[in-house]
Amino acid sequence: xxxxxxxxxxxxxxxxxxxxxxxxxxxxxxxxxxxxxxxxxxxxxxxxxxxxxxxxxxxxxxxxxxxxxxxxxxxxxxxxxxxxxxxxxxxxxxxxxxxxxxxxxxxxxxxxxxxxxxxxxxxxxxxxxxxxxxxxxxxxxxxxxxxxxxxxxxxxxxxxxxxxxxxxxxxxxxxxxxxxxxxxxxxxxxxxxxxxxxxxxxxxxxxxxxxxxxxxxxxxxxxxxxxxxxxxxxxxxxxxxxxxxxxxxxxxxxxxxxxxxxxxxxxxxxxxxxxxxxxxxxxxxxxxxxxxxxxxxxxxxxxxxxxxxxxxxxxxxxxxxxxxxxxxxxxxxxxxxxxxxxxxxxxxxxxxxxxxxxxxxxxxxxxxxxxxxxxxxxxxxxxxxxxxxxxxxxxxxxxx
Amino acid sequence: xxxxxxxxxxxxxxxxxxxxxxxxxxxxxxxxxxxxxxxxxxxxxxxxxxxxxxxxxxxxxxxxxxxxxxxxxxxxxxxxxxxxxxxxxxxxxxxxxxxxxxxxxxxxxxxxxxxxxxxxxxxxxxxxxxxxxxxxxxxxxxxxxxxxxxxxxxxxxxxxxxxxxxxxxxxxxxxxxxxxxxxxxxxxxxxxxxxxxxxxxxxxxxxxxxxxxxxxxxxxxxxxxxxxxxxxxxxxxxxxxxxxxxxxxxxxxxxxxxxxxxxxxxxxxxxxxx
Numbered sequence: 001x002x003x004x005x006x007x008x009x010x011x012x013x014x015x016x017x018x019x020x021x022x023x024x025x026x027x028x029x030x031x032x033x034x035x036x037x038x039x040x041x042x043x044x045x046x047x048x049x050x051x052x053x054x055x056x057x058x059x060x061x062x063x064x065x066x067x068x069x070x071x072x073x074x075x076x077x078x079x080x081x082x083x084x085x086x087x088x089x090x091x092x093x094x095x096x097x098x099x100x101x102x103x104x105x106x107x108x109x110x111x112x113x114x115x116x117x118x119x120x121x122x123x124x125x126x127x128x129x130x131x132x133x134x135x136x137x138x139x140x141x142x143x144x145x146x147x148x149x150x151x152x153x154x155x156x157x158x159x160x161x162x163x164x165x166x167x168x169x170x171x172x173x174x175x176x177x178x179x180x181x182x183x184x185x186x187x188x189x190x191x192x193x194x195x196x197x198x199x200x201x202x203x204x205x206x207x208x209x210x211x212x213x214x215x216x217x218x219x220x221x222x223x224x225x226x227x228x229x230x231x232x233x234x235x236x237x238x239x240x241x242x243x244x245x246x247x248x249x250x251x252x253x254x255x256x257x258x259x260x261x262x263x264x265x266x267x268x269x270x271x272x273x274x275x276x277x278x279x280x281x282x283x284x285x286x287x288x289x290x291x292x293x294x295x296x297x298x299x300x301x302x303x304x305x306x307x308x309x310x311x312x313x314x315x316x317x318x319x320x321x322x323x324x325x326x327x328x329x330x331x332x333x334x335x336x337x338x339x340x341x342x343x344x345x346x347x348x349x350x351x352x353x354x355x356x357x358x359x360x361x362x363x364x365x366x367x368x369x370x371x372x373x374x375x376x377x378x379x380x381x382x383x384x385x386x387x388x389x390x391x392x393x394x395x396x397x398x399x400x
Numbered sequence: 401x402x403x404x405x406x407x408x409x410x411x412x413x414x415x416x417x418x419x420x421x422x423x424x425x426x427x428x429x430x431x432x433x434x435x436x437x438x439x440x441x442x443x444x445x446x447x448x449x450x451x452x453x454x455x456x457x458x459x460x461x462x463x464x465x466x467x468x469x470x471x472x473x474x475x476x477x478x479x480x481x482x483x484x485x486x487x488x489x490x491x492x493x494x495x496x497x498x499x500x501x502x503x504x505x506x507x508x509x510x511x512x513x514x515x516x517x518x519x520x521x522x523x524x525x526x527x528x529x530x531x532x533x534x535x536x537x538x539x540x541x542x543x544x545x546x547x548x549x550x551x552x553x554x555x556x557x558x559x560x561x562x563x564x565x566x567x568x569x570x571x572x573x574x575x576x577x578x579x580x581x582x583x584x585x586x587x588x589x590x591x592x593x594x595x596x597x598x599x600x601x602x603x604x605x606x607x608x609x610x611x612x613x614x615x616x617x618x619x620x621x622x623x624x625x626x627x628x629x630x631x632x633x634x635x636x637x638x639x640x641x642x643x644x645x646x647x648x649x650x651x652x653x654x655x656x657x658x659x660x661x662x663x664x665x666x667x668x669x670x671x672x673x674x
Contacts, residue, residue, distance in 0.1 A: 021533065022530050024558055026559065183461070284458060293509065295509075297507070298456065
């Protein structure tokens with residue numbers, strides 16, 4: 001089976017994706033689509049982006065063979081792609097650098113963004129500082145409480161952080177508020193959406209800017225292990241780090257692609273953010289994909305210990321990969337993610353972000369029964385931003 | 401739909417040289433029972449077409465007033481089935497045209513064919529979905545037209561000529577012109593973007609044109625009445641509901657505002673004739 005990774009002209013991956021927005025937003029989306037199509041063909045754009053990725057963000061990131069963790073688990077050989085080592089502490093900077101260059105090409109002077117865990121907000125504030133653009137970041141108040149450090153980092157970088165006080169006060173509501181700002185200020189404002197979500201061309205564009213993750217990792221695996229991995233694992237909120245990692249491996253039929261959703265407290269609607277555990281196709285915030293909703297088509301509230309995975313919809317390309325059977329999606333509970341963070345910290349000296357800990361947890365679960373196999377895990381971010389949550393949940397360490 | 405209740409109403413008004421007052425309320429805000437009375441008050445005040453809003457959890461095109469109205473309606477248990485029942489109760493006592501005004505997801509979840517049949521049975525005359533672009537509209541339009549329902553689409557100041565042509569082609573009943581960029585909500589004055597949009601849309605359709613977004617006062621309605629066939633008002637009514645829900649003052653205030661707006665719109669034609 002050949003799987004095309006290109007959406008159709010309307011931005012559909014299989015049946016998913018598309019462009020479901022108020023009429024006012026169609027013009028800026030078309031403007032963005034054309035600007036991106038032109039940039040994609042322009043060698044100068046790619047050269048500038050490659051230079052920023054290398055000299056500013058710190059690419060390529062390392063591939064680390066996790067020997068102690070692998071030996072401890074006694075099965076598969078685990079490799080870790082270190083996106084946590086990037087400038088600003090997560091993969092999010094890849095997409096931000098790409099989109100800020102587009103914003104400049106379009107002559108925009110103001111950038112808005114949403115953020116959940118704050119990593120995308122910090123990366124956006126960073127590139128706006130770098131290019132001298134005005135920056136406003138929308139963030140749910142619940143997330144501002146959970147991710148206080150990142151709120152301050154954004155402000156230190158010169159961004160305005162606006163709290164969103166309605167709904168679940170998390171990522172979903174921050175996206176709605178950013179869309180309302182955009183619809184009001186389209187002329188000078190670029191909406192720097194941070195995940196492989198929303199209306200076309202965002203899912204395609206964000207995927208492309210992150211595809212460097214998988215391209216590097218694939219070459220690094222061949223060099224380090226002399227072979228491709230048997231399994232590639234990444235956490236999936238909207239799914240930007242996962243699609244960036246999977247993209248290079250989609251054509252490698254022997255490589256299993258595993259996305260890990262947030263299983264939260266349990267799999268009752270409202271207690272998790274695992275779209276493939278109870279979700280169904282629907283439309284939210286510009287996009288048709290799997291979404292957690294009730295019988296009336298109202299979008300469900302979600303929960304995850306990790307703000308970055310706490311979102312009701314999965315990106316459309318993931319929905320298509322799932323339908324085609326090319327990727328499979330599992331979920332990991334809050335508790336298992338915390339345990340995985342602890343284990344990776346103690347075994348490898350790497351404190352992961354809570355989001356990435358979900359991917360680590362799946363590797364830990366599988367490794368013992370996969371002796372002789374190779375697992376590649378995308379470590380999408382580092383755990384500094386989560387230290388308060390780790391402290392709350394691992395109180396015994398404070399008393400030592 | 402050439403002979404739909406919406407088309408007939410606009411034709412009657414055009415014959416009388418009268419602009420239509422199109423009034424939006426979120427169904428179920430504060431309760432579905434209350435909505436029946438609110439719509440009756442709107443009609444007494446002079447509203448010509450009712451936009452019955454289906455509450456949605458994530459209303460990306462709406463400002464804080466209508467967003468809070470949807471939250472109140474959902475908290476009170478409004479579902480799409482409940483909204484259709486509410487429409488049937490309105491239809492039992494009134495011939496006023498009813499347009500279901502919704503985001504896509506609740507309707508998609510219900511199923512387009514079932515919705516078209518049930519909406520028609522409830523006496524609904526047409527459907528407008530704020531987040532369905534003309535590119536994605538075909539299956540939905542086919543279902544609604546099969547059941548005899550009008551499909552109204554939005555045109556915006558940012559719409560290209562190509563898109564305005566598609567809006568004209570997929571719309572029936574009337575075309576809803578968004579007077580300016582931004583979300584729903586009351587503004588100080590009618591946007592200067594409205595007139596050029598009316599002129600551009602006229603090149604693509606002979607359907608009646610109604611202008612909305614930001615219209616709250618009689619003077620706004622008068623200004624819009626000079627440009628277009630209809631004036632759409634939403635947030636100003638929802639604000640009254642927010643302030644007076646559950647009190648005996650609500651319906652008289654709704655009726656008074658509708659009358660003020662309708663009279664304002666009518667003045668546009670008197671001055672034009674003078």
